[in-house]
Amino acid sequence: MVASNLSKSFGSKTIFAGVSFDIEDGVWAIIGPNGSGKTTLLRIMAGLLKASSGAMEWFDKEKKHERFQLPGRIAMCSPDLGLYKEMTVFENARFFADLARVPVPDFVAWGLSGHIGKRYHELSAGLKQRAKLMTAFAVARDVILLDEPEQHLDAEGKAILDNMVSSFGGPVVIATNNPWKEWRKIAQF
């Protein structure tokens, strides 16, 4: 993922400007306080939002990808993204696994084996976050983007997340205001 001179503004309000980076494998971080534009940058990286100016290139540098060619390649977990509250944890995981054409994730590894029959809206905030992270990691093919991933997680949850982040093959990008480790930085707002 290569970004050159990205900027984003909503109306006359500029969120950020002049952000450039080149991401390879490993764990990367976007660090900054609330409202500094971390989520916006992550959404641009996911292809969910268009940058106001600057260029964003994904994957193959020779073969230029457009935003609409991205579906299926990037996984994301963010407070703005939800799962279906009418469906159980298992049904949600299977649905997204079917969309990504991958096997159903390992519920035990995420400590969710006792909750797979519960509807998503019946879960506590911490378990909801685990279910969302589990789904994101299960479907991730090339890149995974995590927005405040440690939110609501208990110590066990954080340990699972840490383990999953370090064992993921491709680039992991974490946006947080509270970095719990030393990562290579994409941007510090």
Place this chain on the structure above:
Amino acid sequence: MPQTIPGKNGEKLRSFRALLAKEIRVAFRGRHLVGVGFGLAIVLSATLGFSLAGTKVGERVIASLLWIIVMFSSSDTLSRSFAKEEDEGTADQLRLRVPMPSVFLAKTLANAFFVLLIACVVFPLLCFWLGVRLSALPLVGLLVLIGCPALSFAQGFVGYLMSRGRALSAAYPVIVMPVILPLLVCLVLATSQALAEGTFSINLVVVIISESLAALVAGLVLVPYIEEE
């Protein structure tokens, strides 16, 4: 021009089947379709059946009642389904996984099924209360089978558009009505001809099918361009 992600057809079919199954599961577990859709269909049919009891009702009136009740009972199931995905953050999850035209198609097809279910409640009730001749039923039934998906296809894209602008869903009936009115008129004319058991103009059926398919195809083509915003 937007393209779909590469993948074998069988795999794409698996994703599409999953999308369809999800639509049906979420709709039946949510309270809106059952509570408002079917509820409104039964209440409206009963109210009109009671109000018109003992009066001679013409075919045109029965046909209009049938389609207006079906239309109003099912009017916001589709736009609500799109808007709900945006509000709950599942729309972006879908955007990350599949091209939006396939989500649009799955929602429109699932909605065609819901409209048909609602018509299956309204149609027998109205026939029973308003005394429709049994011999007219097969042709009218066939028109219901064609008309429900047609209604859903014709309003699919507007339902999607409404979800792209926040707080637009309240205005949905006003915005969608002019777009589907021509189709509704054709459905009423064809159904009243079928009920009257006189001459039946097949041209109307051709217009209904072509109009709704054109709207569906236009929707599929336009969705990626709206997504670009």
Place this chain on the structure above:
Amino acid sequence: MLFGRILSVLTPLTMIPSIVYCLMFTPKEATMGDLYRIIYFHIPCAWVATLAFFISFVFSIAYLAKRKPVYDSIAHRSSEAGLVFCVLATITGSIFATYTWGSPWNWDPRETSIVFLLMIYIAYLLLRWLIEDRDKKAAISAGYSIIAFLATPFLVFVMPRITSSLHPEQVGGLGLTRPMLYGVFGMLAGFTFLYLWILSLSQRFDMEEI
């Protein structure tokens, strides 16, 4: 800018002589007398409304393809102008119908079609009014305009064929003589220039705002 200046000269140059010619120099119609003269306004209004809606449709497609604000502005202002001419066509048609068909409104296919068209473009303007974000407004209303225009062939070509009509076009024409036709063409040109002038003025106003 130059286009607007040319139109500001062309419009009165064609409209004023055409109006004078149509009202004072064209002959009376055999059965309707002077009453028929309303068609000198009715036909151009209906024509300009159709043209304006078509232009709105074309620029909606252009906006979605290129995302240039000027295309959205043209699509918007053209549909507004189209709506005004559509209302004028309805009123003039209604006046004509009162004296020829005996009542101002008969649910004739043409009348039904025009009601549908009015509803479509009122809904279009309502939709624009409801959305605050400029880019969103432009994209959503362009999509709506395209899908709504798909209904127009139905209204113009299908509707009059599936239900019977009293409209002169369906019952053997108006029987206009050559001088009357010159009048109609003059008015058509005048109204078209008027529409283009209105469009260029209102669109320039939008561009200054952006």
